[in-house]
Amino acid sequence: MSRTALKSSKLLNFANIYQSLSKRYASKLVYKEYGDPVKVILKEEDPELSPGPKEVLVRMLAAPVNPADINTIQGKYPSKPPLPAIPGNEGVGVVEKAGPEVSTIAEGDRVVPLTANLGTWRTHLVLPTSNVLKVPKTLGLVEASTLTVNPCTAYRMLRDFAPLKPGDTVIQNGANSACGQNVIQICRSWGIRTVNVVRNRPEIDQLKAYLTDLGATYVLTEEEIRSTKIFQTEKLDKPKLALNCVGGKSALEIMRYLQNGSPIVTYGGMSREPLTVPTSALIFKDIQAVGFWMTRWSKENSDSVERLEMFEELISMMTNNDLKGPAYEMVKFDNYSEALMNTMTVKGMIGKKFILDFS
Amino acid sequence: MSRTALKSSKLLNFANIYQSLSKRYASKLVYKEYGDPVKVILKEEDPELSPGPKEVLVRMLAAPVNPADINTIQGKYPSKPPLPAIPGNEGVGVVEKAGPEVSTIAEGDRVVPLTANLGTWRTHLVLPTSNVLKVPKTLGLVEASTLTVNPCTAYRMLRDFAPLKPGDTVIQNGANSACGQNVIQICRSWGIRTVNVVRNRPEIDQLKAYLTDLGATYVLTEEEIRSTKIFQTEKLDKPKLALNCVGGKSALEIMRYLQNGSPIVTYGGMSREPLTVPTSALIFKDIQAVGFWMTRWSKENSDSVERLEMFEELISMMTNNDLKGPAYEMVKFDNYSEALMNTMTVKGMIGKKFILDFS
Numbered sequence: 123m124s125r126t127a128l129k130s131s132k133l134l135n136f137a138n139i140y141q142s143l144s145k146r147y148a149s150k151l152v153y154k155e156y157g158d159p160v161k162v163i164l165k166e167e168d169p170e171l172s173p174g175p176k177e178v179l180v181r182m183l184a185a186p187v188n189p190a191d192i193n194t195i196q197g198k199y200p201s202k203p204p205l206p207a208i209p210g211n212e213g214v215g216v217v218e219k220a221g222p223e224v225s226t227i228a229e230g231d232r233v234v235p236l237t238a239n240l241g242t243w244r245t246h247l248v249l250p251t252s253n254v255l256k257v258p259k260t261l262g263l264v265e266a267s268t269l270t271v272n273p274c275t276a277y278r279m280l281r282d283f284a285p286l287k288p289g290d291t292v293i294q295n296g297a298n299s300a301c302g303q304n305v306i307q308i309c310r311s312w313g314i315r316t317v318n319v320v321r322n323r324p325e326i327d328q329l330k331a332y333l334t335d336l337g338a339t340y341v342l343t344e345e346e347i348r349s350t351k352i353f354q355t356e357k358l359d360k361p362k363l364a365l366n367c368v369g370g371k372s373a374l375e376i377m378r379y380l381q382n383g384s385p386i387v388t389y390g391g392m393s394r395e396p397l398t399v400p401t402s403a404l405i406f407k408d409i410q411a412v413g414f415w416m417t418r419w420s421k422e423n424s425d426s427v428e429r430l431e432m433f434e435e436l437i438s439m440m441t442n443n444d445l446k447g448p449a450y451e452m453v454k455f456d457n458y459s460e461a462l463m464n465t466m467t468v469k470g471m472i473g474k475k476f477i478l479d480f481s
Numbered sequence: 482m483s484r485t486a487l488k489s490s491k492l493l494n495f496a497n498i499y500q501s502l503s504k505r506y507a508s509k510l511v512y513k514e515y516g517d518p519v520k521v522i523l524k525e526e527d528p529e530l531s532p533g534p535k536e537v538l539v540r541m542l543a544a545p546v547n548p549a550d551i552n553t554i555q556g557k558y559p560s561k562p563p564l565p566a567i568p569g570n571e572g573v574g575v576v577e578k579a580g581p582e583v584s585t586i587a588e589g590d591r592v593v594p595l596t597a598n599l600g601t602w603r604t605h606l607v608l609p610t611s612n613v614l615k616v617p618k619t620l621g622l623v624e625a626s627t628l629t630v631n632p633c634t635a636y637r638m639l640r641d642f643a644p645l646k647p648g649d650t651v652i653q654n655g656a657n658s659a660c661g662q663n664v665i666q667i668c669r670s671w672g673i674r675t676v677n678v679v680r681n682r683p684e685i686d687q688l689k690a691y692l693t694d695l696g697a698t699y700v701l702t703e704e705e706i707r708s709t710k711i712f713q714t715e716k717l718d719k720p721k722l723a724l725n726c727v728g729g730k731s732a733l734e735i736m737r738y739l740q741n742g743s744p745i746v747t748y749g750g751m752s753r754e755p756l757t758v759p760t761s762a763l764i765f766k767d768i769q770a771v772g773f774w775m776t777r778w779s780k781e782n783s784d785s786v787e788r789l790e791m792f793e794e795l796i797s798m799m800t801n802n803d804l805k806g807p808a809y810e811m812v813k814f815d816n817y818s819e820a821l822m823n824t825m826t827v828k829g830m831i832g833k834k835f836i837l838d839f840s
Contacts, residue, residue, distance in 0.1 A: 391760030401750030404772025413763025
């Protein structure tokens, strides 16, 4: 046996041991009824998985806990997976085994599962190649595992509702949200100016500095936006697009500054107040109040060129450091309850993302 | 001189006398400041008008007083004509003289002025041929003089916001409004079913019968729509389009029944309450809250094929008796104050249109 063959054989051997070890410990989180996540979520062993001819076996590396995951488990989210269900919508993994007919993805490739409600909170899953996106290893684990919801939501809202060009203005509330931070960075990258509204708070100067550092053109509190003169004094065009994740008065305030014929796109309702639109804004200003839900878009565009272009552009922004992943904390898979509780009680300036770490 | 020639000469003579008489008495209404229409509107003599090479001199026959005319005179409407201004947006007249280069329109033709804020409350006006629509004499004066606002608003809202086909459902509030009645009749003509919501009132049975007679599929009060089971029991598809001229709770009620991905189009706000849209309706049901303003559409489509097709189809419906003009009362031009006051204090089951009569 040559040295190379020996080395290779040893490596294979090591890989086999590793594989069998990780298989032995294959496990998943699961819930059999809707309810309080900390109570209804259980950890179970998972049967040994093997990919079909056109499938890959993925060993998960990281999967975030999103607020929508919590709502889904509570049964409060519109898309209700049949029970029992494995939670988790996002994540990144490594291909451990590829089926014999798989040619586009190889073992060792890093991949992001693409379909919603696949259940990413488990150590291993088998997916058809059409349901995974190969991502470069230069893409950080945090960025890769949180790619498909917030960055994509920000990207689509900026692409699909108004014909934005460099120099144009976008206004948003809840600008410190995970999605809001993506909006700021994508706009900076595209030369679009952003007016960012946040709630007042003790550490407001720190928050303003943080968002300005991300690329925000202006950051104003809810009180400041009401009487701002920036559209008169700053040679700033009125916004062609408003993004709303708050609702109520906050939404009304950002809507007020829109150019005639522009949309306000709602993707969240943190105030729990509905959107209120003056009749005159609809009729005479031609303001359009619409909504955006990434889950629906992905379902309707699963095979579209636009989707692949989006991933390519976002990943390129991320690897160029133009788009940062969220503030985060890795939590060992075994300590999943901690990640659930922290996500449910999240406080502070920037919502931190808790990411399950399967290593 | 033959008898025919004599007759013809007499007629011509009569026409000349008539023409000079009517010219001598050419007059207009005018306002020099915004305010209470009864106070600020004055009647003045108008100088003798003569058409340019590509213009026609139109002698007005009838011109309605619309609520928007009142708001314009009060200075409360978004489109503010420079002062002094001649009020009136709609009407029908007869071409008294055509300029030498006019070939498409002849003296004696009946025409409808097409541009907003032309000022139709006057006995004579000169218009470029591009600003008039020739209408058949079989079209009633009432229908012709009220063609360009309410029927066109109804037509465009039904054409431009949802891909409606026979058997589909449209829901609307304020169904007894002038526009609402047009919606009912156009839908009947196109095979579209309508769910019509009106306020409860002592003569509700009479109103329901009136609207059903116009072609309404269902007529329900604001209270009845809240708990209706027609979408479960009547083999009635959920609406693909909601039309709102009320706002507030009424709008919320009709929005509730919309199919996912459908628009609610606001064209009025009679309750003076804004539109309230639940966040979940925007995000998860993909409901789009938009507005429609006929004035803007006409401005943006002044030369469009769609506009001519619309007039053709509406006039054809009207001459076939598929589309009736509004309930109305003719008021002699001299008694214009009466028409203004009655429009401002309009009450009753069906808003009656007061039409200035220049004969």
